[in-house]
Amino acid sequence: MATDAQRKSRHRKERAIGALLAVFSGVSILTTVGIVFVLIRESIGFFAHVSPLAFLTGTKWTPLFVADQHFGILPLLTGSILISFGAALVALPLGLAAALYLSEYAPDRVRRILKPVLEILAGVPTVVYGYFALQFVTPLLRHVFPEMSIYNALSPAIVMGIMIMPLVSSLSEDAMSAVPRALREGAYALGATKFEVATRTVVPAALSGIVASFILAVSRAIGETMIVTIAAGAQARLSLNPLESVQTMTAYIAQTASGEAAHGSVEYQTIFAVGLSLFAITLLMNIVSNIVLRRYREVYE
Amino acid sequence: MKFALGGSPRPEAEPSPRHPAAQRDPSLFAPGRERRARVGRIFHVVFALSTLVGILVLAVLIFDIVRDGAGALNAGFLSNMPSRLPGRAGVKPALLGSIWVLGLTAAMAFPLGVGTAIWLEEYAPNNRFTRIIEMNIANLAGVPSVVYGILGLAVFVRTFSFGRSIIAAAMTLALLILPIIIIASQEAIKAVPASIRLGAYALGATRWETIQHHVFPQALPGILTAGILALSRAVGEAAPLLLVGALAYVDRTPRRLTDQFTVVPVQIYQWVSQPQPAFHELAAAASIVLLVLLLTMNAVAIILRNRYSRKN
Numbered sequence: 001m002a003t004d005a006q007r008k009s010r011h012r013k014e015r016a017i018g019a020l021l022a023v024f025s026g027v028s029i030l031t032t033v034g035i036v037f038v039l040i041r042e043s044i045g046f047f048a049h050v051s052p053l054a055f056l057t058g059t060k061w062t063p064l065f066v067a068d069q070h071f072g073i074l075p076l077l078t079g080s081i082l083i084s085f086g087a088a089l090v091a092l093p094l095g096l097a098a099a100l101y102l103s104e105y106a107p108d109r110v111r112r113i114l115k116p117v118l119e120i121l122a123g124v125p126t127v128v129y130g131y132f133a134l135q136f137v138t139p140l141l142r143h144v145f146p147e148m149s150i151y152n153a154l155s156p157a158i159v160m161g162i163m164i165m166p167l168v169s170s171l172s173e174d175a176m177s178a179v180p181r182a183l184r185e186g187a188y189a190l191g192a193t194k195f196e197v198a199t200r201t202v203v204p205a206a207l208s209g210i211v212a213s214f215i216l217a218v219s220r221a222i223g224e225t226m227i228v229t230i231a232a233g234a235q236a237r238l239s240l241n242p243l244e245s246v247q248t249m250t251a252y253i254a255q256t257a258s259g260e261a262a263h264g265s266v267e268y269q270t271i272f273a274v275g276l277s278l279f280a281i282t283l284l285m286n287i288v289s290n291i292v293l294r295r296y297r298e299v300y301e
Numbered sequence: 302m303k304f305a306l307g308g309s310p311r312p313e314a315e316p317s318p319r320h321p322a323a324q325r326d327p328s329l330f331a332p333g334r335e336r337r338a339r340v341g342r343i344f345h346v347v348f349a350l351s352t353l354v355g356i357l358v359l360a361v362l363i364f365d366i367v368r369d370g371a372g373a374l375n376a377g378f379l380s381n382m383p384s385r386l387p388g389r390a391g392v393k394p395a396l397l398g399s400i401w402v403l404g405l406t407a408a409m410a411f412p413l414g415v416g417t418a419i420w421l422e423e424y425a426p427n428n429r430f431t432r433i434i435e436m437n438i439a440n441l442a443g444v445p446s447v448v449y450g451i452l453g454l455a456v457f458v459r460t461f462s463f464g465r466s467i468i469a470a471a472m473t474l475a476l477l478i479l480p481i482i483i484i485a486s487q488e489a490i491k492a493v494p495a496s497i498r499l500g501a502y503a504l505g506a507t508r509w510e511t512i513q514h515h516v517f518p519q520a521l522p523g524i525l526t527a528g529i530l531a532l533s534r535a536v537g538e539a540a541p542l543l544l545v546g547a548l549a550y551v552d553r554t555p556r557r558l559t560d561q562f563t564v565v566p567v568q569i570y571q572w573v574s575q576p577q578p579a580f581h582e583l584a585a586a587a588s589i590v591l592l593v594l595l596l597t598m599n600a601v602a603i604i605l606r607n608r609y610s611r612k613n
Contacts, residue, residue: 024416038455097351125537127566128588136365195341223445225540258548275451286443
């Protein structure tokens with residue numbers, strides 16, 4: 001039997017361990033607080049120089065031209081949107097089709113091989129994708145569009161689309177697999193073909209998961225940095241021409257931070273103001289994706 | 302859909318008479334069957350091909366990088382310092398830098414991540430505060446990696462005055478992969494059956510003894526697999542490290558935590574940004590090194606998972 005003293009020391013140890021683990025959990029809260037605090041603190045310094053209105057509506061982004069500085073985020077924003085839109089055009093149809101194939105058509109043996117191979121695509125480092133976009137895809141595209149510049153929006157958009165496709169296919173497939181068999185069998189019993197079951201029964205039933213995966217994939221594309229830093233160029237311009245060079249928010253942050261922006265200067269503060277915008281956009285999309293997933297989910301027993 | 306199936310139930314053993322409506326117009330019985338079957342066959346092929354596109358691109362990517370980089374990949378490439386002369390440049394400091402950063406990242410992110418997961422699954426009360434923590438972790442997993450770089454730059458490089466150092470990089474990456482490790486470890490702990498906990502409690506074990514001797518060992522293979530996959534994400538990251546100052550000309554191997562450093566992905570970025578094609582060859586060679594490193598880590602994760610799941 002344990003003596004009183006032994007029991008007490010055991011109890012103390014238990015409490016200490018519980019407290020220590022609770023402190024560990026606090027690190028994740030501290031991380032969020034740290035991100036928000038750092039972004040806002042430096043952005044306040046930035047907005048003391050530049051009015052928020054000029055920042056949000058300005059059409060020129062030239063913080064490094066000391067002679068003619070403009071701080072309008074629109075060129076960076078359109079750059080990010082243009083490239084994510086292109087990536088979505090590649091990733092959403094391909095990802096959805098792959099999810100339908102894996103969930104509805106592929107025999108078990110084929111699925112067990114294809115799924116992990118697709119997941120490798122998501123695990124390739126983004127610098128390697130950047131290299132691939134600049135050194136392989138861009139020269140290939142220049143055979144088709146001879147007027148395309150070496151740094152352009154099209155090539156990183158395509159490569160990024162391939163990168164986020166497994167995200168769409170794997171999350172959508174999870175949603176499709178959760179659709180109960182009885183729904184499919186009901187549709188078959190009414191004489192529907194496999195394609196009709198897939199597109200008119202499974203897709204509507206899994207729609208919340210599919211839409212959530214789409215939003216998450218686009219949010220990932222907006223936050224992706226290295227592919228665009230390497231292959232899209234460094235010219236912030238307000239253009240929707242995918243054959244021209246554009247700069248995204250993420251590429252601006254990476255390119256400016258790896259240069260020599262002096263601590264405390266307005267150029268240094270732009271990193272944080274752009275970072276705050278990027279953080280706000282991706283956070284919003286992630287939250288929306290979560291709400292879609294939760295609110296519109298069909299609940300099956 | 303309008304299907305003209307059925308009618309009155311027909312008596313058993315009689316030869317099946319066709320429904321009068323179907324006799325008049327057979328297309329009512331299975332409208333557009335030929336066409337619908339054809340559409341189905343076409344889309345079967347379309348869906349399969351879409352899946353293959355991803356795999357094809359992966360194959361082309363690997364082929365392209367091996368073709369570009371194999372020429373530069375030799376023993377000297379692994380043991381040389383970077384150089385302004387592409388013929389003599391090597392990846393050694395970057396490779397060692399990656400290993401240092403990776404080791405430190407693991408040493409910080411593992412205990413923190415697993416500890417948080419244990420607390421959330423085994424200790425945390427089911428209340429609003431716990432739900433906020435879990436939601437917060439899910440949101441952190443979606444924050445772009447470059448934003449973690451900004452955090453690292455402002456907090457570890459500036460406020461803590463670690464400078465552009467290995468330790469600042471490792472702390473940044475540890476925070477980056479922390480949510481991934483927490484979420485995956487939670488899954489592994491959830492998969493341990495409740496009967497094991499109840500058995501331990503019934504024998505008089507305390508909560509921590511139960512976790513230490515029963516829950517944790519059972520969940521370990523899952524936790525290790527997830528941890529290695531999270532680390533393989535960290536080893537390929539370049540963007541956050543550009544912000545904490547990995548883009549430097551480093552011609553020494555790292556010795557101390559506060560040393561300047563570079564890592565393989567940043568070295569690739571540096572080489573691919575050079576105008577001379579000879580440096581692009583080096584970037585491809587370094588990409589091969591990075592991919593081999595990643596494949597090795599993934600293989601270790603798979604072997605671990607298989608070995609332990611067979612034992613259980």
